[in-house]
Amino acid sequence: MAEKKERSREEKVSKVLDILKKEYPFEGLILGVLGALVLVLGVYILEGDVLRITMTDFWLFATSLRRTLFSVAVIIFGAVALLVAVIPFFLPGFKELRRVSWPNKEIMANHTARVFGFVIFLGAIFVLYDFIFRPLFDFLYGLGA
Numbered sequence: 001m002a003e004k005k006e007r008s009r010e011e012k013v014s015k016v017l018d019i020l021k022k023e024y025p026f027e028g029l030i031l032g033v034l035g036a037l038v039l040v041l042g043v044y045i046l047e048g049d050v051l052r053i054t055m056t057d058f059w060l061f062a063t064s065l066r067r068t069l070f071s072v073a074v075i076i077f078g079a080v081a082l083l084v085a086v087i088p089f090f091l092p093g094f095k096e097l098r099r100v101s102w103p104n105k106e107i108m109a110n111h112t113a114r115v116f117g118f119v120i121f122l123g124a125i126f127v128l129y130d131f132i133f134r135p136l137f138d139f140l141y142g143l144g145a
Helices: 002-023 027-047 064-099 105-144
Strands: none
Touching: 027 064
16 A cells, blocks of 8 residues: 555656656756856855945845855855756766676776786886987977077
């Protein structure tokens, strides 16, 4: 009985999400852009150099502490909006990470050693090229002067 209720609730939620996704496909993008803008606005209000609240008798901005609390609230709202917009892009990735078969310690050590060895080898080749071609380029630059 509880499973049927849960399934019907999930179906209702998925129907609502399907409607929202079809009718408002750019909702997440708009929310992310607006969240970033609100976040930047809150930082500007908090700093007080670029954007300063003056010439008002509104109770919220009466003291510097209230202005600071307002700017912190604006920053929090912007950050939450940005997270709400970005999280749906990462949720499928988290599901896939559960399916990944991670290597054991020996394989990780082996692959790490190979990568570092290749990076050191490539660095040595570039240093060797530098030693070989530097006198040639110094000579060519000297002719042009």
